[in-house]
Amino acid sequence: MSINSQAHTLLDVQDDESLTILDPRDGSEVGTLPSANRDQVALAVGLARTVQPEWAATSPADRGAALRRAAAALREGARELAELNTRETGKPLGDALGGVEAGIATLEQYAELGPVHRGLSLRGAVTATDYTVAEPRGVAALLTPWNDPVAVAAGLIGAALVTGNTVIHKPSERCPHVGELLGRLLQPAFPDGVLTTLTGGAGVGQMITMETGVDVFAHVGSSATGARIARAASLTGAHVIRENGGNDPLIVDADVDPVWAAGQAALGAFANSGQICTSVERIYVHRAIAEPFLAALAAEAHSRNTGGDFAPLVDRRMRDIVDAQVTEAISLGARCLEGGQVPGGPGAHYPATVLADCTDAMTVMTEETFGPVAPVTVVDSFDDALRLAAAGPYGLAASVLTGGIAHAQQAIAGLAVGTVKVNAVFGGAPGGSAQPRGISGAGFGYGPELLDEFALVKVVHISAPPQEGA
Structure with missing residues (x-):
């Protein structure tokens, strides 16, 4: 069985707990999905760690090309995904379609930005070379919300993957069917095991945060949950990106x-x-x-x-x-x-x-x-x-x-x-990226700067060896 096949089998394994979603418009049942258990979470993280070095060794241009394939697949499934979003969250269909379109655009943007995510040339001795390079952090766990589930998830997935990280995605328990379908649409664009989707409630999220094999967490959701993730990451050493609640x-x-x-x-x-x-x-x-x-x-x-x-x-x-x-x-x-x-x-x-x-x-x-x-x-x-x-x-x-x-x-x-x-409650130029303050979060959660959040900077110094006889 391939790594990818193993990862996606996680969604098919029934556990003692499951998620049943009702349509908030009329109370009718949308469906039921299983919640991952501790063994399944550990397997997903282990698979992501196994394939991450090979994915990181893939050229940024090839990673960008994979994102473009994912964007194309998302475009083909846009209507189905938007209709499912409407059934799970009550979001009007036009708004849901707009969220999918935003997700497509974001994947395409990161497909272009990833290959030009460059380092700096540093000024040292004239006989030496000094520069910086950006390297992936490793395994990224993405915990995304229900209120704009496709656009937010696509942005985080795109930025994490194009910088060479592998991804474990846990969509909100309020729209697990949307998250599961999003994963099925996007995953074939990437090598086996690079992108895995896990469904489940807060307990599954907590299990993911306890995994020492995760190198970076990105969370969009409540301040209380974000604070718990930050505390857990302080024990594992993982980097945390949070866009949390507001009282604007x-x-x-x-x-x-x-x-x-x-x-x-x-x-x-x-x-x-x-x-x-x-x-x-x-x-x-x-x-x-x-x-x-x-x-x-x-x-x-x-x-x-x-x-x-x-x-x-x-x-x-x-x-x-x-x-x-x-x-x-x-x-x-x-x-x-x-x-x-x-x-x-x-x-x-x-x-x-x-x-x-x-x-x-x-x-x-x-x-x-x-x-x-x-x-x-x-x-x-x-x-x-x-x-x-x-x-x-x-x-x-x-x-x-x-x-x-x-x-x-x-x-x-x-x-x-x-x-x-x-003088405008919504709007702004493309590419803007802000850092929340206080309990509203930390780090850049979108825009070109999100690539920096998913990367580590290495400084390189190269000197000429001493000349023989000098």
Whole structure:
């Protein structure tokens, strides 16, 4: 049996535990997949270590060519993968197709960037040569999320493989069928054993982090899980890349159009039903425009709630968490201007919700709320808004809507986050890559710099031997 055949047999071995997924739109069963056990995890890591030296010896151009083949296979399976994503997570089909397209583009980008991932020429003695080379870290374990499962996984897989690492991929337990299908589509582009997919829940992830044969972990998900991975890696010596939770603030200055600002706030808070790492999580609006802003924001939420196509949350467990945070806020004095009630019927639907009069005593203002909730605090000055926005342990991203360059520059300097967005809650130039702060993570999780995260730098010094008789 080939190494690759052994690796993919891991998905076919029934264990005592399994994952059964229900469609969050109507509660129907999507399917059941087995969870890997400890022996299967150890086998997968061992296989990855066995083939890694040969994969590392493959030329960067050939590794890039393999990524292009993987991108082509992903394009052929795009519709099937997107439809499965919609069934597992409730993501609208158009958005799911967009995620697959982003994954294809990312694989193609790393196919081009990998071969030109170069070292540096150093200045030493004129009779010597000094330079740096990038070498793969070894075995990379990738633990990826459910809210954009194809795009995120493709980016990490592409960057890890093109730099010469072998990969163990564990997709989220909330979309194991998507992860398993993604693995089946991509794997034939690579030699046996280079890419292995393991399905399972948090226990499988924990088993992977305990493996001393893993050299680098890349995790996109909650801050609590990221912290556990970092602690485990401190015992094994593995490098860790984390893009974790956020509690991203939005500052709305006094000099902007309140209706336009409400549209931006709604986009940031309600896109993908609020299930984006960089969703708008808390809003600070200047008192001068607070009333029309809140009215327009409530109208934005109402239009989504009555439009008939607002996507559900990923499952009822997530809905229970979101609803508990909203209920707590209302009990502590928040006014619910729209939404805020769990609807009847099947599935995991939750309405776009606007809360006014929020304070830092409420969880919706201090922790990540992975749902369509827009909690608003009214402030008397831009300085007050900036002070409140800068507080807390998270540091993923922040947005500022202002007509003044001075306030924009003040926010850019004063917000300890990886990304600051001025006058647009989403968007940015291609190739941008940020380092999260605080409990939101560490390291570059995307962009060209991700290649550096998956590589080790070696310095080379070459001197001429002494001349005979000198």
